[in-house]
Amino acid sequence: MNRLQHATSPYLLQHAGNPVDWWEWSDEAFAEARRRDVPVLLSVGYAACHWCHVMAHESFEDEATARLMNELFVNIKVDREERPDIDAVYMEATQAMVGQGGWPMTVFATPDGHPFYCGTYFPRAQFQTLLGAVKKAWSEQRDDVLAQGRQVVDALSFRGNGLGGGTAAPGSEQLAGAVRALAGAYDRVRGGFGGAPKFPPSMALEFLLRHHARTGDGEALAMASHTLEAMARGGMYDQIGGGFARYSVDAGWVVPHFEKMLYDNALLARVYAHWWRLSGSPFARRIALETCEWMLRDLRTEQGGLASALDADSEGVEGKYYVWTPQELEEVLGQSDGAWAAELFEVTGTFEHGTSVLQLLNDPDDEERYARVRARLLEKRAGRVPPARDDKVVAAWNGLAVAALAECGALFERPDLATAAEEIARLLMELHVDGDRLVRTSRDGSAGNNAGVLEDYADVAEGLLALHGVTGDAGHVRLAGALLDTVLERFADGDGGFYDTADDAERLFRRPQDPTDNATPSGQFAAAGALLSYAALTGSARHREAAAAALAPAGALAGKHARFAGWGLAVAEAFAAGPVEVAVVGPGADERTRALHRTALMSPAPGAVVSVGEPGADGVPLLEGRGLVDGAPAAYVCRDFACRLPVGTPAELARELAGQLDR
Incomplete structure (x- = not known):
């Protein structure tokens, strides 16, 4: 066993038995490189990464390769999900050097941490040759190598994000332009944007739904609806267990890359719920609920949080857990149901080794039979060797959940789901929150050592504010406010934006900052959303102005690169809509209060905030001074804390809310 045997990261523990003398990221590792006068070999990946497993098996488990690595380098392993700051700066260097990035990421750096040669996956023979070449360059061309490292650091340090500063959120014209930009990249046959591989464009879809809700733009709704249906009918969606895979390797959503990530499914469950709220689609409702149920069934930890991911591989084969042959269906279901299921799920044996992923291109003609078949297949599949689970709890992704x-x-009137949300929030408060600071990860009920980054603060605040809208718990607003104050004080860049790390975080060769969305909302756009919601609940001009400034890069991206600013554009839609503020006042046990509350939550107004409380409740400024009307529960519809006359029935409230949309 190497030094990683003492790690808490599941990814690092996967490498604890390697013959490579791995170090965790630490000052001691770089000091050792200086003492030995050798370069650092930095390997970055994550537990559910298929190609990370391939390189580990080919190279890191190979004695000959490990001897070369140990002799020539100090070798450092990093879990990118625990240390997104390290991943960000070295990925930026990798992309600058080779034009693309990915994981595993392989970086050769000086003992000062300056990268001088970067790449991703290397087959064993190529990797062994590369090790020797880097060693030779270090020994014979040291000055050139050091100069290369300095040049990379200097170039990245002064490059900036190229989006400029600003204080204004994108306006209606820019938001309409973003819809046109998305339409230009839209796949009108298969849904989604661009070609293969296709990732679920969760944040862009949220923007399109909000834009339609505010403006009535039919094309925005059509693009979103088509994409949402195509994704959930294809093989990228687990047709019997629920939940989405990371991406589709083809343009038609058929063959997935089988790893399942918490962040994808948290974002997608919310988007499908919002699609249902707009359209009433039973299909949207089913997918949202099944995705939530999958998260709680397969990712729930003993402590009540949600694990990060499920691996793509089972028994060393990608996707083996999920695929079926026609013969297997018949063996499990019998001849009649087996043939029916094979036709329904497109199981033709045309995938690898005669198997197929399951698709649902058409609705079943017998819902009862469909439910029975799915339940039996899920039961049978549970007996297979499951994919490994990365069971660390990441604050940001749990906030999204x-x-x-x-x-x-x-x-969907499922109190069990809201209760699960409260339990996750409680875990975050108990393990991840320390005053007004956050720890990024925990595992097995113990907090990790990694400081929270911007997305952690923003997404946890977002989750707490959404939870307040459902439960009325004022404590969630107070904690969100404390976290957002830390964002303003510790992460601000002085130009309206935010760095991804706090001002007292570990110093890397560059302080990471990227306002563009990736697989999750960027920290900056997520912060903008939470700041705007908090301002709407509290009337804080400071937080609203900070949200507007943080959204400025979304305006710069809207015209040509809207796909990389989906969450920023979605928040900008909320900004353009107000957002609408709804205060529901009445006894919690009163059915009239509950009816008004549900009507408020059903509003598709972009980014609408809802607060519900007893008469005279304090702690949330939106509720203060709002009382009953003639002794009965009432709802107040406001913008910028300027409220219309209170209403007392769901029908009146629905009319008031509809009147707030810009059409």
Whole structure:
């Protein structure tokens, strides 16, 4: 066993038995490189990464390769999900050097941490040759190598993000332009944007739904609806167990890359719920609920949080857990149901080794039979060797899940989902929150050592504010406010934007900052959304102005690169809509209060905030001074804390809310 045997990261523990003398990221590792006068070999990946497993098996488990690595380098392993700051700066260097990035990421750096040669996956023979070449360059061309490292650091340090500063959120014209930009990249046959591989464009879809809700733009709704249906009918969606895979390797959503990530599913559950809220689609409702149920069934930890991911591989084969042959269906279901299921799920044996992923291109003609078949297949599949689970709890992704579960619980009248959201929030408060600071990860009920980054603060605040809208708990607003104050004080860049790390975080060769969305909302756009919601609940001009400034890069991206600013554009839609503020006042046990509350939550007004409380409740400024009307529960519809006359029935409230949309 190497030094990684003492790690808490599941990814690092996967490498604890390698013959490579791995170090965790630490000052001691770089000091050792200086003492030995050798370069650092930095390997970055994550537990569910298929190609990370391939390189580990080919090279890191190979004695000959490990001897070369140990002799020539100090070798450092990093879990990118625990240390997104390290991943960000070295990925930026990798992309600058080779034009693309990915994981595993392989970086050769000086003992000062300056990268001088970067790449991703290398087959064993190529990797062994590369090790020797880097060593030779270090020994014979040291000055050139050091100069290369300095040049990379200097170039990245002064490059900036190229989006400029600003204080204004994108306006209606820019938002309409973003819809046109998305339409230009839209796949009108298969849904989604661009070609293969296709990733679920969760944040762009949220923007399109909000834009339609505010303006009535039919094309925005059509693009979103088509894409949402195509994704959930294809093989990228687990047709019997629920939940989405990371991406589709083809343009038609058929063959997935089988790893399942918490962040994808949290974002998608929320988008499907919002699609249902707009359209009433039973299909959207089913997918949202099944995705929530999958998260709680397969990712729930003993402590009540949600694990990060499920691996793509089972028994060393990608996707083996999920695929079926026609013969297997018949063996499990019998001849009649087996043939029916094979036709329904497109199981033709045309995938690898005669198997197929399951698709659902058409609705079943017999819902009862469909439910029975799915349940039997799920039961049978549970007996297979399951994919490994990365069971660390990441604050940001659990924050996204809190928002999704809380909203789905309320919209679909599933109190068990809202209760799960409260339990996750409680875990975050107990393990991840230390005053007004956050720890990024925990595992097995113990907090990790990694400081929270911007997305952690922003997404946890977002989740807490969404949970408040469902439960009325003022404590969630107070904690969100404390976290957002830390964002303003510790992460601000002085030009309206935010760095991804706090001002007292570990110093890397560059302080990471990227306002563009990736697989999750960027920290900056996520912060903008939470700041705007908090301002709407509290009337804080400071937080609203900070949200507007943080959204400025979304305006710069809207015309040509809208896909990389989906969350920023979605938040900008909320900004353009107000957002609408709804205060529901009445006894919690009163059915009239509950009816008004549900009507408020059903509003598709972009980014609408809802607060519910007893008469005279304090702690949330939006509720203060709002009372009963003639002794009965009432709802107040406001913008910028300027409220219209209170209403007392769901029908009146629905009319008031509809009147707030810009059409």
